[in-house]
Structure formats: structure tokens, C-alpha cells
Amino acid sequence: MRAMRIEERLYTLRYKRDEKPHLEIKDQGTCKKCYEEYGSPCIIACPANVYSFSNDGRMIVAYENCVECGTCKIVCPFNNIIWRFPRYGLGMAIRY
Amino acid sequence: MKFDVIVVGAGPAGSAAAYTAAKNGYKVLMIERASEPGAKNVSGARIRDSVISKVFETKDLPFERIVKNSRLIFKTKETETQITVKPKEKLYIISRLKFDKWLAKNAENAGALLITKTTVTGIEGNKVITERGAVEGDKIILAEGANALLSMSLGLRRELKPDETVLGVREIYSSTRDEVAKRFNLQGDEGEIWEIVTDHPIPSAGFIYTYKDAVVIGIGSSVDELIKNKLKPYELLDVFKEPYLELVKGFSLREYSAKIIPEQGFPKFKPCKGNVYVAGDALGLVDPLTFDGIGPAVISGSLAGKADSCESYYKSLYEAKEIVKVVRSRPLVHELLKGENLGFYVHLITDFISSWIKGDFSELRYYKSSLGKMIKHLALGLGMIG
Numbered sequence: 001m002r003a004m005r006i007e008e009r010l011y012t013l014r015y016k017r018d019e020k021p022h023l024e025i026k027d028q029g030t031c032k033k034c035y036e037e038y039g040s041p042c043i044i045a046c047p048a049n050v051y052s053f054s055n056d057g058r059m060i061v062a063y064e065n066c067v068e069c070g071t072c073k074i075v076c077p078f079n080n081i082i083w084r085f086p087r088y089g090l091g092m093a094i095r096y
Numbered sequence: 097m098k099f100d101v102i103v104v105g106a107g108p109a110g111s112a113a114a115y116t117a118a119k120n121g122y123k124v125l126m127i128e129r130a131s132e133p134g135a136k137n138v139s140g141a142r143i144r145d146s147v148i149s150k151v152f153e154t155k156d157l158p159f160e161r162i163v164k165n166s167r168l169i170f171k172t173k174e175t176e177t178q179i180t181v182k183p184k185e186k187l188y189i190i191s192r193l194k195f196d197k198w199l200a201k202n203a204e205n206a207g208a209l210l211i212t213k214t215t216v217t218g219i220e221g222n223k224v225i226t227e228r229g230a231v232e233g234d235k236i237i238l239a240e241g242a243n244a245l246l247s248m249s250l251g252l253r254r255e256l257k258p259d260e261t262v263l264g265v266r267e268i269y270s271s272t273r274d275e276v277a278k279r280f281n282l283q284g285d286e287g288e289i290w291e292i293v294t295d296h297p298i299p300s301a302g303f304i305y306t307y308k309d310a311v312v313i314g315i316g317s318s319v320d321e322l323i324k325n326k327l328k329p330y331e332l333l334d335v336f337k338e339p340y341l342e343l344v345k346g347f348s349l350r351e352y353s354a355k356i357i358p359e360q361g362f363p364k365f366k367p368c369k370g371n372v373y374v375a376g377d378a379l380g381l382v383d384p385l386t387f388d389g390i391g392p393a394v395i396s397g398s399l400a401g402k403a404d405s406c407e408s409y410y411k412s413l414y415e416a417k418e419i420v421k422v423v424r425s426r427p428l429v430h431e432l433l434k435g436e437n438l439g440f441y442v443h444l445i446t447d448f449i450s451s452w453i454k455g456d457f458s459e460l461r462y463y464k465s466s467l468g469k470m471i472k473h474l475a476l477g478l479g480m481i482g
Contacts, residue, residue, distance in 0.1 A: 006330060009352035045322055047265045047329040047354040068136060069354040070243035071263050071319060074256050087227045089131040089213025094138060095351050096191040096268050
């Protein structure tokens with residue numbers, strides 16, 4: 001069996017997108033500093049690859065892929081992530 | 097609108113709280129953020145009939161399978177040792193979506209009102225604030241799960257740190273009932289649970305268990321270890337599941353999910369303040385080594401539903417066997433979860449068994465220098481210290 005891409009795994013979940021992001025970065029500059037000092041723990045620890053840097057060095061948050069585990073909030077050394085639950089029953093849902 | 101009791105979260109703790117309070121004649125509202133109870137709840141799936149039946153009538157409990165064999169596997173990079181246990185008591189394997197829905201149904205049948213698709217965003221005095229407006233309750237029970245935003249905002253507990261948090265990720269592969277039975281050699285409702293403790297590639301606790309027509313494979317490890325080793329959670333899962341892929345060959349992936357488990361909890365996390373009570377995962381009542389949390393959630397929820405004061409809730413938690421078990425084992429679990437200790441025991445056990453087989457225990461002399469550490473852990477396990 002070949003290694004599965006994360007997108008294929010996330011595809012198995014039922015998602016309903018909240019138009020309003022439930023995850024937000026407080027300050028982009030802090031993310032740059034964090035990358036240099038800590039190697040961006042949120043990028044490593046997120047099980048759904050929600051966090052990535054764009055080509056121009058901005059932290060992009062693909063909140064619509066979030067599995068709502070809460071790891072990013074815990075690992076951020078600067079408490080730079082605003083972490084809420086999606087509203088109105090939106091976000092991810094499991095099948096089993 | 098005003099209620100006697102408002103419960104935040106319709107998981108095992110919340111439904112047990114709502115059920116107990118409603119049965120005692122209180123007007124109860126239960127608020128759930130998912131579209132239906134269980135839809136956002138991820139966890140290991142083993143529950144004890146003897147614990148759940150302390151609160152609920154389990155005659156029609158929707159289970160996947162009943163555990164026939166529980167295997168404990170200690171695995172190093174080179175070798176492994178297996179212990180197979182036939183449980184003396186009745187253990188169910190359950191799926192959270194069906195089980196949590198059943199629990200919530202029990203609460204509703206007892207008279208509680210359930211509102212779904214509603215996220216509670218704050219607590220102010222006896223007011224519970226949601227994105228749809230506020231409701232008032234004389235007593236508020238927070239059964240909000242591991243990401244306990246409300247408990248933290250009220251100062252009942254603090255945020256977790258990476259070195260005191262375990263992250264579990266799991267995949268579910270589905271097929272047919274017959275195919276699952278064939279691969280695990282099961283008859284009828286029989287099921288199997290494997291727990292795999294390993295130090296490769298990082299110290300972690302894996303698990304494999306059977307649903308009716310599916311197989312669950314997952315692994316948990318300290319968030320701190322993942323970051324230190326620059327290992328993504330699903331990369332760890334891929335390394336772990338490699339030797340077990342034959343078990344799910346030809347099955348299709350139906351789910352991928354993740355959950356954090358705090359290594360800290362009650363009594364460091366406060367269970368109540370004024371008219372607000374906390375129960376279940378929000379109170380840190382999941383064992384991060386065995387992932388056992390549903391039993392303590394149901395028991396603490398029920399106690400919170402009954403409690404008429406903060407003092408009486410404290411007292412009842414300390415009198416409950418299932419809660420005391422989690423609290424007592426915490427110092428040992430904390431020691432064992434340290435990477436070097438977990439690896440140490442995995443090696444000790446596999447070396448001990450292979451020495452036994454070879455009839456040569458001379459290799460075990462190496463462990464003599466660690467005797468002090470082992471005695472400390474034994475004492476922690478027996479509750480003598482810690």
C-alpha cells in the first residue's frame with residue numbers, strides 16, 4: 001500500500017464550512033519570528049496540515065481542513081493563534 | 097428562558113449529567129456544538145459494562161463488538177513481545193457516533209431538552225451565552241471535552257503545555273463483517289483490541305481494534321516528542337501501521353481523526369466554582385496511556401448532575417473508584433510517558449521474555465543499574481508515593 005496523502009485522509013471526513021474562520025493568526029510577524037526561533041511547531045504538530053507558509057512568507061491557515069483537535073493552540077510558543085470552535089454545527093464531523 | 101440545570105456538551109459526561117439531573121426531576125437543557133451528539137467526538141472505544149451500568153440501563157447499548165481478546169504488545173525496532181488477556185468482565189467496543197447518540201437519547205427520554213448545532217461562547221454568572229443568544233441556568237455543568245475553552249476562561253484550569261499533552265491520530269478502514277471476522281478469527285459479536293507500546297520511531301502507544309465491519313488503527317504520542325523529532329502525526333501513524341497493513345488490505349479508508357489527551361487533570365483542574373461544575377475530559381479524566389476515559393466521564397457527569405454544592409461534588413469524586421483510579425495512576429503515567437522511561441520498559445520486557453526463551457538471564461544484568469528507578473515506579477504504581 002502506498003503512503004496516502006493527507007488530502008485523501010481528510011476527504012473521508014464530512015465537512016461543512018463556516019464562512020467565518022474559527023482559526024486566526026493574531027500577528028503575521030510573530031509567525032516569522034517563530035519559524036526562525038522554534039521551526040513553527042504548529043506546522044509540524046497539526047494532523048491536518050492546516051498551517052503553511054505562502055511563497056511571500058505569510059502564514060496561511062486552511063481552517064476548512066481543521067479536525068478540531070486543539071494541538072496548534074497548545075504548541076504555539078507565542079499564543080499567536082485565536083482558536084475557537086466552528087459555529088452552528090459547522091466544521092468537521094466523523095462517520096463512526 | 098430559565099432552566100434548573102444547563103449542560104454544555106452532549107458527550108458521555110454531558111449526557112450522564114443531563115440524564116441524572118432530569119431523572120431527579122430538574123428542568124435540564126443540554127447544548128451540543130455538533131450537528132448531532134458524537135459527530136465531533138473521537139476516542140478509544142473500549143467501555144466496561146460494569147461502569148456504564150452504574151448510571152445507564154445498558155440492555156440496548158449499541159455496541160460494535162464485545163472484547164474476546166485484549167492483546168498487549170511491547171515492540172522495539174528489532175523484536176516484540178505479546179501478552180494476550182481474556183477479559184474477566186464484559187468490555188464493549190463502541191463507535192462514538194452511535195454510542196453518544198444513544199446516551200443523549202437516554203437523557204432526552206428522561207426529560208432533558210437537547211439543542212444541537214449551537215456553540216457556547218461564554219459563561220457569565222448564571223447566563224450561558226451562545227451564538228444564538230443566552231439562556232439562564234441555576235446550575236451549569238461544563239462537559240465540553242479536552243479543549244475546555246469555557247473552563248479555562250473561568251480559571252478552573254489553565255492551558256496545557258506540549259510536554260503534558262498526548263496527541264492521538266487514527267484511521268478507520270471498512271470492509272464487511274465477515275472479512276473483519278475472518279482476519280481476526282472472530283465469531284459472532286466477538287471483537288479484539290490490541291495495545292502496542294513502542295519506542296520506535298518515538299515513544300508511543302498504538303492501538304488496533306475491531307468494529308462490526310471495520311478496523312481502527314491509531315497511535316498516540318507526546319506532542320513534545322513529535323515536535324522535537326519534527327515528525328508529523330500522520331507520518332508517525334504511517335510508520336506504526338506499516339507492519340499491520342495486511343490486516344486492512346483491500347479495505348477502504350473511511351475516517352481520519354485526531355484528539356488531544358491531557359496528562360494533567362483533577363485535582364489540579366478544579367471541578368467546580370460557585371454554580372459551575374466540570375466533568376469528563378474537560379476535567380482531565382482520560383488515562384493518557386490506556387486512553388480509558390468514557391467510564392470516568394459517565395461517572396463524573398452523573399456525580400455533577402447529582403451534586404448540590406461544590407463541596408459535595410469534590411467529596412463524591414474522591415469516593416468514586418473510577419475517578420480515584422485515574423488520579424492515583426497519574427504520577428506513574430507521567431513517569432512512564434517520559435520518552436526514556438517508556439523505551440526502557442519496552443526493552444526490559446522484550447529482553448526479559450527473550451532471555452526466558454533462551455534460558456539465559458545474564459543479559460538482564462544490564463538492568464541492575466536501573467533498579468532504583470524501577471523501585472520508584474513500582475512504588476508509584478502501588479500508590480506508596482506520589
